[in-house]
Amino acid sequence: NMKSINTFAAVASSLLASAIFAVQLANPVSGMTILHAMEADSKPITEAICNGKPTIIDFYADWCESCKAMAPTMRQMEVNYGDKVNFIALDGTKSRNAGLVDAFRVDGIPHVALIAPNSELKTSLVGALPRQVIERDIVALAQNAPLPYEGVDPFEGDDHFILKEAQQKYCSLE
Numbered sequence: 001n002m003k004s005i006n007t008f009a010a011v012a013s014s015l016l017a018s019a020i021f022a023v024q025l026a027n028p029v030s031g032m033t034i035l036h037a038m039e040a041d042s043k044p045i046t047e048a049i050c051n052g053k054p055t056i057i058d059f060y061a062d063w064c065e066s067c068k069a070m071a072p073t074m075r076q077m078e079v080n081y082g083d084k085v086n087f088i089a090l091d092g093t094k095s096r097n098a099g100l101v102d103a104f105r106v107d108g109i110p111h112v113a114l115i116a117p118n119s120e121l122k123t124s125l126v127g128a129l130p131r132q133v134i135e136r137d138i139v140a141l142a143q144n145a146p147l148p149y150e151g152v153d154p155f156e157g158d159d160h161f162i163l164k165e166a167q168q169k170y171c172s173l174e
Contacts, residue, residue, distance in 0.1 A: 032062055038074065039089040045057075045163075050171035056077075056141070057090060058088065058112050059113070060090070066110055069128060070128060077135060080135075081138050081139070081142055108127060112126075121160045123149075123151045123152075123153065125151040
């Protein structure tokens with residue numbers, strides 16, 4: 001009958017969830033594994049700058065312990081806010097990313113660039129940061145509100161519209 005099937009399904013799913021939890025506890029996913037997965041899942045920057053959402057670019061390096069420590073938080077932020085904000089993870093040591101490393105004046109890793117939909121760099125958060133700081137800034141960025149935490153401004157006195165030319169080149173203005 002239906003009740004026994006539902007009871008079985010409930011018990012089986014609880015046991016399965018407990019087993020998965022135990023396996024994950026015994027074999028935690030490394031921060032580097034998370035960062036590599038995030039980079040593989042990232043939208044191309046040309047797509048991100050054209051979809052009308054704010055964008056976060058997380059520059060990391062395999063040798064960076066702070067990057068590894070922040071990886072679970074960044075992945076959780078992507079899960080929680082990925083419908084409102086583009087998340088892009090880039091290995092800052094790879095030659096294919098050198099143009100963006102230079103464009104964003106990355107001189108410390110981790111370097112999290114928060115970019116408004118109009119391509120304006122709102123701030124760069126450099127170094128290990130608590131989850132609360134990252135989440136509050138992401139929520140504010142998603143709501144187009146002032147950021148509660150501002151980090152380094154590598155563009156002080158310069159144009160903050162780093163991706164404007166790319167937006168003009170790749171985004172059709174219909």
